[in-house]
Amino acid sequence: MKKHCAIVLGGLFSTLDGIDTADFIIACDRGYAYLKEYNLEPDLMVGDFDSYHGVVTEGIPTLDLPTMKDDTDTMAAIRYALDNEYLDLTLYCAFGGRFDHLMGNVQAAMYAASRGAVVRMVNQDTDSYFINHGELIIEPREDCSLSVLAMTDECKNVTVTGTTYELTNATLKNTFPIGVSNEWQGTAHIKVGEGILMVSMVNI
Amino acid sequence: MKKHCAIVLGGLFSTLDGIDTADFIIACDRGYAYLKEYNLEPDLMVGDFDSYHGVVTEGIPTLDLPTMKDDTDTMAAIRYALDNEYLDLTLYCAFGGRFDHLMGNVQAAMYAASRGAVVRMVNQDTDSYFINHGELIIEPREDCSLSVLAMTDECKNVTVTGTTYELTNATLKNTFPIGVSNEWQGTAHIKVGEGILMVSMVNI
Numbered sequence A, B: 001m002k003k004h005c006a007i008v009l010g011g012l013f014s015t016l017d018g019i020d021t022a023d024f025i026i027a028c029d030r031g032y033a034y035l036k037e038y039n040l041e042p043d044l045m046v047g048d049f050d051s052y053h054g055v056v057t058e059g060i061p062t063l064d065l066p067t068m069k070d071d072t073d074t075m076a077a078i079r080y081a082l083d084n085e086y087l088d089l090t091l092y093c094a095f096g097g098r099f100d101h102l103m104g105n106v107q108a109a110m111y112a113a114s115r116g117a118v119v120r121m122v123n124q125d126t127d128s129y130f131i132n133h134g135e136l137i138i139e140p141r142e143d144c145s146l147s148v149l150a151m152t153d154e155c156k157n158v159t160v161t162g163t164t165y166e167l168t169n170a171t172l173k174n175t176f177p178i179g180v181s182n183e184w185q186g187t188a189h190i191k192v193g194e195g196i197l198m199v200s201m202v203n204i
Helices: A033-036 A072-083 A101-113 B031-037 B075-082 B099-114
Strands: A005-009 A022-030 A042-047 A086-092 A118-122 A124-137 A146-150 A154-163 A167-173 A184-203 B003-008 B025-027 B045-047 B087-091 B118-122 B125-140 B145-149 B156-163 B167-173 B184-203
Touching: A005 A033, A005 A072, A022 A033, A022 A072, A022 B075, A033 A167, A042 A072, A072 A101, A072 A118, A072 A124, A072 B075, A072 B145, A086 B045, A101 A118, A101 A124, A101 A167, A101 B125, A101 B184, A118 B099, A124 A146, A124 B099, A146 A154, A146 A167, A146 B099, A154 B156, A184 B145, B003 B031, B025 B075, B031 B075, B075 B087, B099 B118, B145 B156, B145 B167, B167 B184
Parallel strands: A005 A022, A005 A086, A022 A042, A086 A118, B003 B025, B003 B087, B025 B045, B087 B118
Antiparallel strands: A118 A124, A124 A184, A146 A184, A154 A167, A154 A184, B118 B125, B125 B184, B145 B184, B156 B167, B156 B184
């Protein structure tokens, strides 16, 4: 069982459902305020607090960032999680904000996936996994699309079964988005041999 | 001068400013309704009209999609534009909708960039260019961030000048988002030798 770390980012506020299953919670900047909405405190805070200006509860450890100032808050939090062997990561409040931040968050998730983590970016409408050389088994969800996209130049040996459009040991490319809006025909099994695959479930 | 094609997608409605400079306008599905808000008609319609159910003006050509049913509407529109030598593409109404659609649009933009087009995804808050082996010169914009991200596994020979953080013939990776939220120090010059680079300007 991989150790689970939840990272609450500073995108738009969204549900933190499931955060109680995390072994460790990191708040990035405004994510601290979002946690407070749930009456939760993080185990660690990360960020320069350019987007949160309220009171911080005494005693919350804060990550010192001087040697990593080129990192985004998200990258700094993910590095900390990986360094401490959390390989099951959930990113909350990653959507809905600035497009450059969103793409930075996606690439930070790819960084974690490239180092062996399973990463999930989730809000009330979207549930996206980033996996590298791994497998997901996903029960059908009602009124929900299932999309599979290569995030690296290539994803090799991609197999998708239990869906309307199936693939067997296919190569997907990140310049050829053919996997958008698939549908369940049972339990979906999704495997990738090499490369980082994004598996997104979005309410429709 | 590259021929300019505007493609109006079905994400959230957003400004179509600048669309009058296009040599050709394609509407994808709900994008047709967005064009009508501007009292404009497209030169071509693409899509299966699962998101637009209103009246279509008689005589608007519609792309027949049977042989490309695996394509998203965006990909079909982009293929048409490239086949007709439009290498300056602007994608409107690409943001704000479903995350899987957004990522599909980003990868469709990457497809066009990989085939020599300069692609722009734009709304009132965000102005993102996708370039492959090319150069951009961007005057300073007030209250705006400037982010540079590798969209392929690597972007080689990336040079960024006229900004707070500069780069010279650097290699950027899509698993290492270091280029988020740069700032102008004059006119920004951004070059990429190999790989697809995203240059995003976002209002802050």
